[in-house]
Amino acid sequence: MNRQVCARWRWLARHVMPLVGAMVVAVAGLLVSAPAAWASGNDVGANLSSLLEKYATELYGGIVAVVSLIFLLNRRYTELAIFLLAAIVVAWMVFAPGEIGSAAQAIGKSIFG
Numbered sequence: 602m603n604r605q606v607c608a609r610w611r612w613l614a615r616h617v618m619p620l621v622g623a624m625v626v627a628v629a630g631l632l633v634s635a636p637a638a639w640a641s642g643n644d645v646g647a648n649l650s651s652l653l654e655k656y657a658t659e660l661y662g663g664i665v666a667v668v669s670l671i672f673l674l675n676r677r678y679t680e681l682a683i684f685l686l687a688a689i690v691v692a693w694m695v696f697a698p699g700e701i702g703s704a705a706q707a708i709g710k711s712i713f714g
Contacts, residue, residue: 654696658696661696665685665688665692668684669681669685
């Protein structure tokens, strides 16, 4: 009977106690870092906006790369140059509308005074 009790304790010491220790460390880490996370506030809209902008940028870059490879493999270099120029202009308009506005105002001031 004594050997069975010792075997159970050995099993607990080998399998359960490391899990309990890891859980204690995780809870302590959450308690230490929680005030910093709460202090940042709840900016779900800003976070979602930046996440979607990042995904859209990567998707747009991938599409431009694939279409550019098609032009490159077919040896259509002038069409590739025109496509890349158009892709840059479209990306500038879509992903940086504030810069477009300030550039338009600067052009307007230089033309109309």
